Amino acid sequence: MNIIDKTGDFTLKIFDYVGSYCIFTALVIRTMFTSKIKFKHVLEQMYKIGTKSLPIVGVTLMFVGMVFTSQVAKEFTKLGASKIIGGIVGFAVWRELGPLFAGVVVAARVGAAISTEIGAMKVTEQIDALRSMAINPFSFLYVPRFIALILMMPILIIFANFIGFIAGLGIYVALFHGNPEAYFSSASQMLDVLDISAGVLFKGPVFGFIIATIAMFLGVNTTYGAVGIGKSATRTVVAILISIFVVNFFLSYLIF
Amino acid sequence: MSQELKGNSKDSKNIIIIKDLVKTYGGQKILAGVDFKVKRNNKTTIIGASGCGKSTLLRLILGLEKFQEGEIFIEGQPISKLDEDELNIIRLRFGMVFQSAALFDSLTVGENVGLILKEHTKLKPSEIAKKVKEKLDMVGLADTYAQMPAALSGGMKKRVAFARAIVNDPSVLLFDEPTTGLDPITSTTIENLIKDLTDTIHATSIVVTHQISTILNTSEKIIMIHEGKAIKTEGPKKIMKSKNKMVYKFVNGLVDTAPKIV
Ligand SMILES: Nc1ncnc2c1ncn2[C@@H]1O[C@H](COP(=O)(O)OP(=O)(O)OP(=O)(O)O)[C@@H](O)[C@H]1O
Ligand SMILES: [Mg+2]
Numbered sequence: 001m002n003i004i005d006k007t008g009d010f011t012l013k014i015f016d017y018v019g020s021y022c023i024f025t026a027l028v029i030r031t032m033f034t035s036k037i038k039f040k041h042v043l044e045q046m047y048k049i050g051t052k053s054l055p056i057v058g059v060t061l062m063f064v065g066m067v068f069t070s071q072v073a074k075e076f077t078k079l080g081a082s083k084i085i086g087g088i089v090g091f092a093v094w095r096e097l098g099p100l101f102a103g104v105v106v107a108a109r110v111g112a113a114i115s116t117e118i119g120a121m122k123v124t125e126q127i128d129a130l131r132s133m134a135i136n137p138f139s140f141l142y143v144p145r146f147i148a149l150i151l152m153m154p155i156l157i158i159f160a161n162f163i164g165f166i167a168g169l170g171i172y173v174a175l176f177h178g179n180p181e182a183y184f185s186s187a188s189q190m191l192d193v194l195d196i197s198a199g200v201l202f203k204g205p206v207f208g209f210i211i212a213t214i215a216m217f218l219g220v221n222t223t224y225g226a227v228g229i230g231k232s233a234t235r236t237v238v239a240i241l242i243s244i245f246v247v248n249f250f251l252s253y254l255i256f
Numbered sequence: 257m258s259q260e261l262k263g264n265s266k267d268s269k270n271i272i273i274i275k276d277l278v279k280t281y282g283g284q285k286i287l288a289g290v291d292f293k294v295k296r297n298n299k300t301t302i303i304g305a306s307g308c309g310k311s312t313l314l315r316l317i318l319g320l321e322k323f324q325e326g327e328i329f330i331e332g333q334p335i336s337k338l339d340e341d342e343l344n345i346i347r348l349r350f351g352m353v354f355q356s357a358a359l360f361d362s363l364t365v366g367e368n369v370g371l372i373l374k375e376h377t378k379l380k381p382s383e384i385a386k387k388v389k390e391k392l393d394m395v396g397l398a399d400t401y402a403q404m405p406a407a408l409s410g411g412m413k414k415r416v417a418f419a420r421a422i423v424n425d426p427s428v429l430l431f432d433e434p435t436t437g438l439d440p441i442t443s444t445t446i447e448n449l450i451k452d453l454t455d456t457i458h459a460t461s462i463v464v465t466h467q468i469s470t471i472l473n474t475s476e477k478i479i480m481i482h483e484g485k486a487i488k489t490e491g492p493k494k495i496m497k498s499k500n501k502m503v504y505k506f507v508n509g510l511v512d513t514a515p516k517i518v
Contacts, residue, residue: 117362120361121360124356124358124361125354125355125356125358126358126359126360126361128315128320128354128358129352129354129358129359129360130360131318131320131347132318132320132347132350132352132354133347133348133371133372133375133376134344134345134347134348134372134375134376135371135372135375136340136344140375
């Protein structure tokens with residue numbers, strides 16, 4: 001095969017894949033509106049996806065808030081602009097760091113887990129077993145995970161933002177002898193409602209959508225046994241991360 | 257719908273009719289025109305070399321995969337023309353044991369067996385539990401009710417899968433190697449269960465197996481898949497002396513190796 005054939009083949013495969021992904025996603029959305037979804041299944045997933053991600057999201061944002069604030073505080077104090085440090089940290093955390101890092105953590109933890117779980121169910125015929133019992137895998141497996149991620153992602157981002165901002169305050173006070181009141185007041189002066197809400201209201205659901213659909217799609221398309229499951233998990237994390245970074249750029253560009 | 261199903265069946269003797277069935281995977285023909293009929297309340301056994309397409313055939317009957325040519329009629333209905341909802345009505349009357357058992361590993365044994373009742377009936381949890389325990393008892397696994405599938409041996413998983421397949425008293429049983437990997441006594445228990453189920457509740461069974469005792473004990477009709485086609489054989493009484501060379505070699509090969517397996 002020459003290089004042109006190979007490129008053509010590859011392009012076709014990509015289109016085929018993207019097409020199947022769109023069909024899969026459309027089916028998930030259609031099922032959400034046309035079939036009965038058990039609230040209990042959604043709750044279970046919200047617990048697994050959301051509540052259990054709180055610790056790692058918290059730890060991540062704590063260190064992100066700390067490192068960012070210490071760098072900003074060092075330079076801004078030199079410049080005599082220590083008054084606006086709270087506002088700068090607030091901007092960075094609410095607009096970008098909180099949503100993005102929460103997204104990355106959930107992609108790695110939940111995205112990989114969902115892809116592995118669904119992939120294992122696929123290769124061990126469990127999904128076929130469901131269908132053989134007249135149970136629709138879309139309403140039984142996929143939609144609850146989809147809804148749970150879209151609902152939990154904003155909540156995780158609120159939590160992430162809060163931890164990031166407070167960790168920043170901690171470092172500011174502990175290492176730079178900063179004044180907590182100045183930190184809060186500059187933040188409240190500089191940040192408007194859009195800054196505070198956009199990450200939660202727009203980025204949250206969109207990231208949840210991306211993580212759920214890509215993880216489940218790549219999970220369902222797992223072949224070749226246990227090796228395939230591992231491969232799908234890796235692919236899932238890579239695909240989700242790239243999608244989140246790209247989409248985040250455009251969302252930020254459009255919103256702010 | 258089930259009324260309609262019955263009304264439709266022109267051929268009331270045969271519950272499943274398979275006509276010129278062709279199934280290919282990536283250009284390779286696995287089934288190349290399979291033809292046979294399954295009589296109502298009859299016990300059919302499917303034999304054939306590993307990889308010849310037996311499991312695939314069962315999956316096609318349940319509509320889990322699409323085929324390329326031919327047709328499968330269930331109660332007179334061509335299943336290639338049915339949508340997922342219509343297939344589901346048929347699937348609820350079928351019980352399937354997958355070759356890999358395919359237990360849901362996030363659910364307990366009891367939940368596995370009871371899932372179909374929980375999803376498709378209005379039974380109370382206590383009523384479901386009672387039915388589940390009853391079926392688990394039939395396969396000698398009543399005490400595994402609260403365990404996770406990962407804690408069971410391969411043979412135990414197979415028996416749980418068996419209990420799961422029959423929990424809603426289906427009228428057609430599709431069993432993919434239900435006795436493979438079981439000790440002779442449990443194997444006989446399962447064979448007797450298959451016979452009992454078809455005799456007492458007038459179920460129809462299709463059993464895929466390599467086990468000679470299962471072939472001889474649970475069949476009225478034996479079909480061998482060879483090179484993508486279905487070969488009709490003489491039936492359990494005469495199959496060991498089959499006039500068809502392929503069939504003769506195959507079943508006698510199984511007997512030769514049987515002592516080694518046990
Ligand atoms: N999803 C698939 N994609 C590609 N090829 C497949 C797929 N499933 C099955 N095959 C191929 O189809 C053939 C028949 O497989 P099948 O599982 O039906 O065999 P079998 O008769 O049940 O064998 P065994 O006795 O070992 O269980 C095999 O050659 C297998 O490699
Ligand atoms: Mg098989």
